[in-house]
Amino acid sequence: MPTETVEGILDRALNGHELSWEDGVRLLKARSPDAIAQIRSTADQLRQQQSGDVVTYIINRNINFTNICEQHCSFCAFRRDEGDEGAYWLELEQLLEKATDAVQRGATELCMQGGLNPKATLNGSSLAYYLRIVTTLKDAFPQLHLHAFSPQEVQFIAREDGLSYATVIAALRDAGVNSLPGTAAEVLDDDVRRVLCPEKIDTATWLEIVGLAHQQGLHTTSTMLSGHIETPEQQIRHLDLLRSLQQSSLEKGYPGITEFILLPFVGQEAPKPLRRRVGRDQPVLADALLLMAVARIFLGRWITNHQPSWVKLGLAGATEALTWGCNDIGGTLMEEHITTMAGAQGGTCMEVETLVGAIASLDRPYRQRDTLYGVVSCEKG
């Protein structure tokens, strides 16, 4: 059978057909400027059909409560051993101060994740320690959305305390966690994971924990760490797994994945072996843009919110991504450590005026959203 043209594949996508893995790989391997322009234009049309012209943003704050981590992911410049220079572990009062400041600045969300610190326990329990963080913040700010703890952190707590994933997720939820970040996905391919994050949960476990979070009534986001050793085939396999997981969660009437965020690898200060192997310090914008466009086309109606990372691509790069299928510019973040420590150039904080200015520069309307893409009322409180 002759291979279908890129145009043929894009036509099918525009007509609402689901693309196969082969179709996706074909698109990602396109090299001619014409084909790439067609992919961009299709992603932009689908963005328009699926989420309209409005570009959303969120007022949120990152809090990374510790960088002490027992794992050694080969891309991670954030982690430290206890006692290392730069190792930190925030007290509850410091978390409360940061949350108070965030609320005063209009935040609706705290995005919280950290290192995997076996000493972070309360009465010998890792879960009790995490629950105390959650209840402390929620008691002070019940209205604040806690978007917290990656599937890897859920597995860490479960392992430390000998509990099931479902028990951990339910306890976090009952204490006030409102949704889970879909980090630790990296590339959902166990060959890639053996090199990138050999100590992390495997592909099946990531999918299991995110599926369980949905089953327990929590939305999650989804991410991909791109631009290191992975192949186009592995990138599409990752998107395919996200799409199937979303189909299965929504079919059962569970909440699902709210958005897809591409996280291009920043190598500058990353540990030397991977940095040398990848051979570049900053992401290649053109590669990230093409992948974001293909993600919009491939995920189709199943995941309709797409966010670039201004931390990793810079605000100009993230703004350009809004014309390659993205419909959200992300959060104000207020602070960012993980990729900034890896040498990211995009900055650590954005003012609302800066984000909406970037959106307006494309003549697109903007709107503040909450974590689940709901409307945030204009009243300031």
Ligand SMILES: C[S@@+](CC[C@H](N)C(=O)[O-])C[C@H]1O[C@@H](n2cnc3c(N)ncnc32)[C@H](O)[C@@H]1O
């Ligand atoms: C640092 S972890 C924090 C939560 C938890 N320790 C975990 O690994 O799930 C959050 C995510 O940051 C991203 N990240 C870390 N280092 C990065 C780098 N050098 N470039 C781009 N993204 C990075 C990875 O995708 C990782 O899953």
Ligand SMILES: Nc1c(NC[C@H](O)[C@H](O)[C@H](O)CO)[nH]c(=O)[nH]c1=O
């Ligand atoms: N928090 C980081 C993001 N994006 C996440 C959003 O800000 C937000 O938490 C999510 O959309 C849920 O509402 N992207 C990064 O590259 N780095 C971050 O630290």
Ligand SMILES: N[C@@H](Cc1ccc(O)cc1)C(=O)O
């Ligand atoms: N994935 C997180 C955001 C995030 C991404 C990259 C990071 O380094 C940190 C946080 C989310 O779901 O919102």
Ligand code: SF4
């Ligand atoms: S990515 Fe997360 S688990 Fe891996 S070393 Fe960094 S902080 Fe630890």
